[in-house]
Amino acid sequence: MTRDPDRFWNPYLAGVALGLVLLATYLLTGKGLGASGASFRLGVATLQAVAPAHVAAVPLMAATTEDGSPLRYWLVFQVLGVVLGGFLGALTSGRLRGETLKGPTFPARARWALALGGGAVMGVGAQLARGCASGQALSGGALMSAGAWAFFLAFFGGGYALAALVRRQWT
């Protein structure tokens, strides 16, 4: 069988698969999936290694150290799983390749700056919203949480509002 890196699962079947993974997570663990919380804890753990007193003084950071290390947390292990699953998925689909995804004429350095800057904006947003597209829109949305649906609508609003401004990176 030849591998075509441009071939993906049918989006509806992929959605059902994703929904079943989420359902299994609720049933087994009592809570949904996530991502941004683990990134935050990775940052706090790094900071804790150099400035533990500072971490203890910042309320949102101190809240992650109840069990000692901020990394002693379910979501951190779940995201380690995402790394593993993403890697295996890319390996078996022919999509595992060291590269920068961007438009052919857009400079790589500018694309790196947008990736880092956009990530930082999402880091702020996910802290405000108590979750990101995974932890809030997907996991809260499937439970029909009002806040998660407000987040979901705002997420699409924010994306469409800014899309034209940053389109050049894909050309």
Added chain:
Amino acid sequence: MIFPTELFAQDALTPASLLGAVALGAAFGFVLERSGFGRAQKLVAQFYLTDMTVFRVMFTAVVTAALGTSLLAAVGLLDLKAVTVNYPTFLWPMIAGGLLVGAGFVISGYCPGTSVVAAASGKLDGLLTVAGVVIGAVAYAELQPAVAAFHDSGKLGGVFLYQLLHLPPLALAAIIAVAAVGCFIGAGKVERLVAAARLARTATTTPSR
């Protein structure tokens, strides 16, 4: 009630629950990768109306899990409140956070979860997005005491759409499922319109791809 189980509970932090975390995370990451969510162009196409895969996958997943949880709760297998208690609403920061995550998504090309998948697929822009999320989240935590009032504003506790509409959860999940089918038909129409407009534009200039 059988679910949620104690053995794999997220706050248990036992070897079983942490092994479960890695296994469920791996399944999550694999499905995201197979959906095309490790590729920035595929993700942002949602916002240029050329490919609505993000909307299709996300909304189908929400409908599947909503039907699954409310059905199992209706037959007494799942204690729904034990799960929903983890999803309180803070209305204003959630709207503001949604706008920022949406904006950051089109700027970076990923969301916090899919950037992890992209990084694991070898994409340097994905890795930088992960780094950005870490930096942004830590920076926000530093400044949060200054915006603490807004951070905790709109604190409504657990508010769920079926409560607001006075419907059983399963009934609303079924309504959302029907609405989703309508939205998917609409999404296909939008894609075809945008493709036709694009074709008309490029017919007079150099055709690309």
